[in-house]
Amino acid sequence: MRRQYFAHGSVAGRALSRGAHGPVFGEDLAWATGITANWVVNAWLASPTHRAVLLRPGFRRVGVGYSFGTFIGHGGAGVVTADFAGR
Numbered sequence: 001m002r003r004q005y006f007a008h009g010s011v012a013g014r015a016l017s018r019g020a021h022g023p024v025f026g027e028d029l030a031w032a033t034g035i036t037a038n039w040v041v042n043a044w045l046a047s048p049t050h051r052a053v054l055l056r057p058g059f060r061r062v063g064v065g066y067s068f069g070t071f072i073g074h075g076g077a078g079v080v081t082a083d084f085a086g087r
Contacts, residue, residue: 001069001077002067006031006072006079011025011083020061020085021061021085022085022086023087024085024086024087025083026083027081028044028053028054028081029081029082030043030044030079030080031078031079031080033075034076035078035080053084059084059085059086060085060086061085061086062083062084063083064080064081064083065081066079
């Protein structure tokens with residue numbers, strides 16, 4: 001949110017630098033105005049690629065982050081990231 005940037009980047013690199021153990025890593029991102037937890041989870045479950053990350057049986061660790069403010073010109077926006085690690 002601070003950098004007005006929305007992309008996956010180096011998911012494994014970030015996770016490893018924070019002490020997570022793989023060897024497999026995943027990430028789901030979402031942003032919207034008026035965002036709610038239900039909206040995010042439903043949107044991820046409706047997307048085959050996001051759903052696969054959420055339901056991957058080998059993931060044992062998850063980190064979730066949320067930021068609220070103005071994002072790319074949209075006030076009242078929320079940005080959510082969920083990072084996963086496991087096998």
